[in-house]
Amino acid sequence: MKLFIIKFLAVFMFFGISSVYAAEPSANSMHQEETYKAQPLGEMMQGFLDSTGVSALLNPSPDELNAHGHTMSDFHKTWGRVIMIIITFLLFYLAIAKGFEPLLLLPIGFGGLLANIPLAGIAGDDGFLGIIYHMGLANQLFPILIFMGVGAMTDFGPLLSNPKTALLGGAAQFGIFGTLVGAVALSQYTTIFDFTLKQASAISIIGGADGPTSIFIATNLAPELLGAIAVASYSYMAMVPIIQPPIMKALTTDAERKIKMTTLRHVSRLEKLIFPIMVLVLAILVLPDATPLIGAFMFGNFLKESGVVDRLSDTMQNALINIVTIFLGLAVGSKLAADQFLVADTLAILALGIVAFSVGTAAGVIMAKIMNLFPGHKINPLIGSAGVSAVPMAARVSNKVGMEYDRSNMLLMHAMGPNVAGVIGSAVAAGVLISLFK
Amino acid sequence: MKLFIIKFLAVFMFFGISSVYAAEPSANSMHQEETYKAQPLGEMMQGFLDSTGVSALLNPSPDELNAHGHTMSDFHKTWGRVIMIIITFLLFYLAIAKGFEPLLLLPIGFGGLLANIPLAGIAGDDGFLGIIYHMGLANQLFPILIFMGVGAMTDFGPLLSNPKTALLGGAAQFGIFGTLVGAVALSQYTTIFDFTLKQASAISIIGGADGPTSIFIATNLAPELLGAIAVASYSYMAMVPIIQPPIMKALTTDAERKIKMTTLRHVSRLEKLIFPIMVLVLAILVLPDATPLIGAFMFGNFLKESGVVDRLSDTMQNALINIVTIFLGLAVGSKLAADQFLVADTLAILALGIVAFSVGTAAGVIMAKIMNLFPGHKINPLIGSAGVSAVPMAARVSNKVGMEYDRSNMLLMHAMGPNVAGVIGSAVAAGVLISLFK
Amino acid sequence: MKLFIIKFLAVFMFFGISSVYAAEPSANSMHQEETYKAQPLGEMMQGFLDSTGVSALLNPSPDELNAHGHTMSDFHKTWGRVIMIIITFLLFYLAIAKGFEPLLLLPIGFGGLLANIPLAGIAGDDGFLGIIYHMGLANQLFPILIFMGVGAMTDFGPLLSNPKTALLGGAAQFGIFGTLVGAVALSQYTTIFDFTLKQASAISIIGGADGPTSIFIATNLAPELLGAIAVASYSYMAMVPIIQPPIMKALTTDAERKIKMTTLRHVSRLEKLIFPIMVLVLAILVLPDATPLIGAFMFGNFLKESGVVDRLSDTMQNALINIVTIFLGLAVGSKLAADQFLVADTLAILALGIVAFSVGTAAGVIMAKIMNLFPGHKINPLIGSAGVSAVPMAARVSNKVGMEYDRSNMLLMHAMGPNVAGVIGSAVAAGVLISLFK
Amino acid sequence: MDTNLVIEGAKFMLLGMGTVFLFLILLIVLMNAMSVIIHKFFPEPQTDLSASTVNSQKNHKTIVAAITAAITHHRQA
Amino acid sequence: MDTNLVIEGAKFMLLGMGTVFLFLILLIVLMNAMSVIIHKFFPEPQTDLSASTVNSQKNHKTIVAAITAAITHHRQA
Amino acid sequence: MDTNLVIEGAKFMLLGMGTVFLFLILLIVLMNAMSVIIHKFFPEPQTDLSASTVNSQKNHKTIVAAITAAITHHRQA
Ligand code: NA
Ligand code: NA
C-alpha cells in the first residue's frame, strides 16, 4: 500500500514539474473578473432566505418571469404552482396505483413537477427540461422516433387477414372531426370556449387516441396547449376500459354482441413485408402531408418485417424508444408549468378530449352496424370501438366486453384489425389538418 | 368502477376550481391571430387536390424548391422522384432477398424513399430527415460513432500474430489512389467525367471498402455526392463475393492458391491492449489528420481490450451503434433526393467505385505475390484481396475461394490480418486526402 | 451468379437511362470552384512533412491556436502535449491495472489523449470531441442524465431504516466548505494559490466525492478548471480505499471500531416510493437551486421504486447511462488539453482535492463520535467516513476496516445510509453554491 | 368579414372524413389485390414452416444435450 | 474596497453547512414521521410477501417443469 | 495557368501510397518490437489461463448444481 502511495505521489511530482515548466502566464491562471459581490452576513442570510422555495411561493418576486420570458400572474407564481405539484402527485397516483399509462404519465408528471419549481428555471431555456424540449420536442423529432418504435412493435397481420375492418378504424376518426366542429361552434356562439380553428384541431386530435400523433399535431398547430393535450390524450387512453364499455353496450343489442366472427386466414410473410410500403406509397399519392408520421411508423414496421435487421428492430423497440420516451415525457411535462396549464383552456381541453374519445368510440360501433346491413360475413360491433386505436387496450376492451356476453367468443385478434387501422386513420386525419393549415 | 369515475370527476372539479382562480387573462387564453383563411368549399377542395401526391407528381408547382432551397427541374420533380422511389425498392430487394448489407441499405433506402416524397419536405431543414442529418451527419459525428462501435467489435489478434500481412492492407489502397488518377485524367482529357480533385478523391475512397470512412470523407470533401458515394460503397461491399473471386482467380496460379500458411501464434492480452494505443500514437506522429478516424476506432477497440469497462464496450457494440446506424442510414438516405442523385455524376460514381474496388482487390493479390518473391514464409495470394477491408466479408471470400482448391486450407484467420489492416490503411489514406485539401 | 451480375448491370443501365433524362445542368454537375492549389512536388512534400505530428511537436507553427481560438505557449504546443499524453497513459494504467474508476477514467483519459493531438483539432469546435462537449457538457445535460441513472441504481432502504445516519452524510460536507475557506485564505494571504471565490468553490466540491455533482458545478462556476476537477474527483473517489483508512483509524479508539450496530428494520415499498418525492419537495421548499441535481436523481429513483416502468428504469441504468458515460468522459477529456491542464492551478486543484476528501472523511467520523455522546443506539464511527459518498466504495471501506477489528461486524448496510445521504448532502451544498453566485 | 368558424369546421370534417375513408378504402382494395396476387404468384413455400419447426427442434435438442452433458459431468465429478 | 475573501468563505461555510444540516435534519424528521404514518395507516400487507414467494415458487416450478420435460424428451428421443 | 489535374492526381498517389506504406511498415516494425519486448519482459502468466478455466469450471459447476437442485426439488415435490 505504501509503495502505491509513493507511486501516486510520484505522479503528483510529475504534475508539479510539468507545471513549473508551464511558467508563462496562461489565460487560465489569470485572475478572472470576480462576479461575486461581498455583502454583510445579515443581508446575505436575508438574500438566502429570499431564495428559498417557501419564500418564493409566499412572496413571489414581481419580476420573476416564466419559462418563455413572459410575466406571470401572482396566482401562477404561488398557489398555481402548489396546485400543479398536487396535480402531478395525482398523475403519479393514477400511473402507479391505477396503472394509467405509467410509461408516459410518470415522466410527464415528473417533468411537470420539476417545471413548477420556483427560481430553479428547470423548464427555462437553460434548464435541463428546456434543453430536452428544444432538442427533440420543439422540432417534433421525439414523437417521430416513438412512432418508429411503435411501428416496429406493431403486427398488421390481423388487419391483412380481414381488410374491411379498416373501415371501423376510419369511422372512429369522426371523433376527431365531430369534436372539431363542436369546439369551433361553441367558440363561435358561446363564451364557454374561445379556441381558434388551429387550437380546436389540435385538441380534437385527442380523439385519435394516439399519443405521438397528438403530440406531433399539438407541437405543430398549438404548442401553447401541448401540456394539456398530452396529459388528456394519455389519461383518456389509459381510461379506455372505463370510457368505452358503457358506450359499446348502449349502442348494441344482445344479439349483436354475441356475433361470432370467422377465423382469420393465415397471412404470408410477404404480405406483411409489402404492407408498410404499400401504405406509404398510398400516402405519398393521396396525402403527402401525412407521410412524416406514416413514414416513420412504416419504417419501424418494415425493418421488423424484413427479418434481416433484427438488431436494429430490437434497438428501436427497446433502447431507442425507452430513451426517447423518457425525454419526450420530461419535455411534455415541462409544458405543465402553472401559468400554461392552469388556464380555463385546460378544462375545456379535458372536456373536449373525452367527448372526442366517446364520439370516436360510438362512430366505430355504429360503422360496424352499418356494415352489417350489407351482405357478407357479419362483424361483431363490439370491435368497432377498437377503431379509435389506443393500441392494444381498446382491442382488449372489445374482447373483454364480448366475453361478458359469450365466454367462448374471442374477439381480440378480430379487434386488432380496426385497432391498427385506427392508427393509420388518425395519421391520415393528422395529415389532412396539417395540409389545411399549410 | 363508479367510485373510480367519481374520483376522476373530483380531479376534474379540482382542475375547474383551479382554473377559476386563474381568472386573470393569460398569454395563452388570448385569442391568437388566426393564420387560417376561409375559402369557398370548391376552392378548398381544389387546393386539397393540388396538395395530393398524384397532383404534385403530375403537375409540379413551378415554385417548389428542393431540400436546399434551390429550384429543381421538372424532371426531378416528377419522373425523377418516381424513378428514385423505384430505385429504393431495388435497394430493399437487394437488402432483403439478396442479403446486401441490410443493416445500412435498408435505412438508407427508406431515407431515400422518404426524401423523394413531394410537398412533405421530410429531407428539408424542418423535416425529420433534415433534422437528423444536421444532428450528426453534417458534422460527421455519426460515422465517428459507428467507427467506435466497429472498433469495439474488431479483434486485431490475427494481424498481431502475422504483422507483415499489414502490407496487403496497404497495397489495396492503390484502389483509392489509382482510381483517383483515372478519374481526374478522364475529367481533364475527356467529357465523360467532370470532377474536381476534391470530388474525385471523395469518390475514390469507395475503393477503401469502409462505409464510415467513405461517409466521413464524402461529407468532408464533397457533401453533394454523399448519397451516391454511400450507396455505391455499401452496395459494392455487399457485392464482394461477386466482384472479387474472378479477379483473385485471374491473377493467381493453381499452386499459389493452394499455399498453406503456418499456424498463427498466440497473441497475449497485453499486446492486444497496447496495439490500439500504438497505432494511435503512430498516427499522431505521422499523420495527425487521420487521428479523428483512427482515434475513434482505437477508442472502441481499447475499451474492449481493457476488459474493465465491459458495460461501455457492450453498449458501444449494441445500443449505441444500432441507434447511430438507424440515424446514419436515414440521414444518408436523405441525400438520395432525385435532384441530387439522378445526375450524370451518379453513374460515373458507380462506375468509378467498382473500378476502385477491383483495382484494390488486384493490388492486394499482386502485393502478396511480390512478397512471396522474398524469402520467408509464403503467403497465399488469395488473402491479398481481403486487404480492401469490407470486414469481415472479404476475409470470408478469401477463405471460400481457398477451399475451392483445397478443402483443408483454412485461410479465414490469415485473411483477417490484411482485412483489419485495410481499415487502418483506408483511414490513413483518408487522412492524407484531408491533409492535402486543408 | 452470372444471372445475378446481369441483373445488377440492368440496375446500372437503369441508372444510366435515368441520368440521361436528367439532361439539364444541375447545381451538382457544375464544376465547382476549385479550392485546391497546385504546388510543385517538392513544396507539396515539404507541406506534407510540416503536417506530420513529429514536425508539429518539434517545430510548432507560431499561429497555431488552441481549441478556444487563443494563442498557446510553445511549451504547451510541444512538450506540454507530450507530457499530457504520458499523463493519459498513467490514467489508463491506473484504470486498467489498479481498477481506478475505469468507467470514467478510461473515456476521460482517451479524450485527453485525443485533445492533445496537434493539428487535428479534435477538441476544437468542429472536432468530434468539441461537438460532443457542446452537445451535452457545456449545457450540463450529461451530468444530469448520469444522475438520473445513478438515482435509478440507488437504494435508499438503509437510510430509511436508520434516518439519523443522514447526519453523517451532512457532516462530511465540511470537506467542501472547510476546503473552500482554506483555498480562499491561501489565495488571499499567500502566493501559492490565486483562485477566485467561484473557482475555489468549484474545486472544493471535489470533497463531495460525487463525480456528476463535481462536473455540474465545475461547468457552472469554473469551466476552465473542468478537466482538472473531474480528473481529481474521479481519481480520489477511486483512491478511497487508500485515503480513508488511515484517517478513520487515527480518529477512533479500538472500542469504538468494534461497536456493533442494531439490525436494520424492514423498510416498506411505500416508504421507498414516497422518499424521492419527499426529498424533492423538501428541496423545493428549502433550496430550489439544488433541484436540478436532486430532481434528476430522484426522478431516476422514483421510476425505479414505482415498479411500473421497469423498461424505462432498466434503460436508464444501462443503455442511457452507458452512452452518456462515454460521451461525458470524452467531453471532459477534451478539457485535458495541455494549455488548459498543465498550469499551476492543476497542482493546486489536486492538492486541495485531497485535502477536501480527507477533511470530509474526518468530519464524518467525528460527527459519529459526537452523536454517540447523546443517548440512544451507538453508531460505529467507522461508518462516518462513508458520508463523503463515493458510493458504494466508501461504504465498502467502512465495512472492511470494521472487519479488520471484529470479523463478525458487518457494517456494509449500516454504512450505506450515510453513503447515500452524502449524495444528497453534496447536492444541497452544490445548490447553496449555485444560489450564492446567482 | 368575420370567418364563420362552424362552416369552416364542417368543411374540415367533410374533407377530413372523406380523405380518411378514401385512403382506407383504397387500402382495402390494395390489400385484397395483394392477397390475391401473392397467393397466386408467390405462394408461401410449405417447407418454410417445417424448416422453422426443424430449427426449433434443433434448438430444443441443443438444450437437452447441454443439460444432459451438465448432468453427466456432474455425476462424473 | 477589496473584498476579504476569507470572511466571504467563512460566510459561505456558515450558510452552506447550515443549509446542509437544516435540510438533513428536516429530512430525518420527515422520514421518521413517514415511517410512523405508513406503519400505522398503510401497513404493508403480509400477503404481498407470500404472493411474491408464491410467484417465485411458480417460476421455480416452471423451470423445473421445463428441465424435466427436456430430460424426458431426451430419454424418449 | 490551368492546373494539370492528372499531375496533381499522380502527386496525390505518390504521397498517399507512400504514407500508407510508411505507416504500415512502421506499424509492422513496432508490432514485432512489441511482441519481442512483451514476450521477454511481460510473459503472459500461465496461471491466467488456468484461472479462467477454473472460473469457467466454477460457472459450469454452478449450473450443474442449479440443475441438480431443481431436479431434486422436483422429485421431492
Ligand atoms: Na386513432
Ligand atoms: Na480499407
Ligand code: NA
Ligand atoms: Na457527497
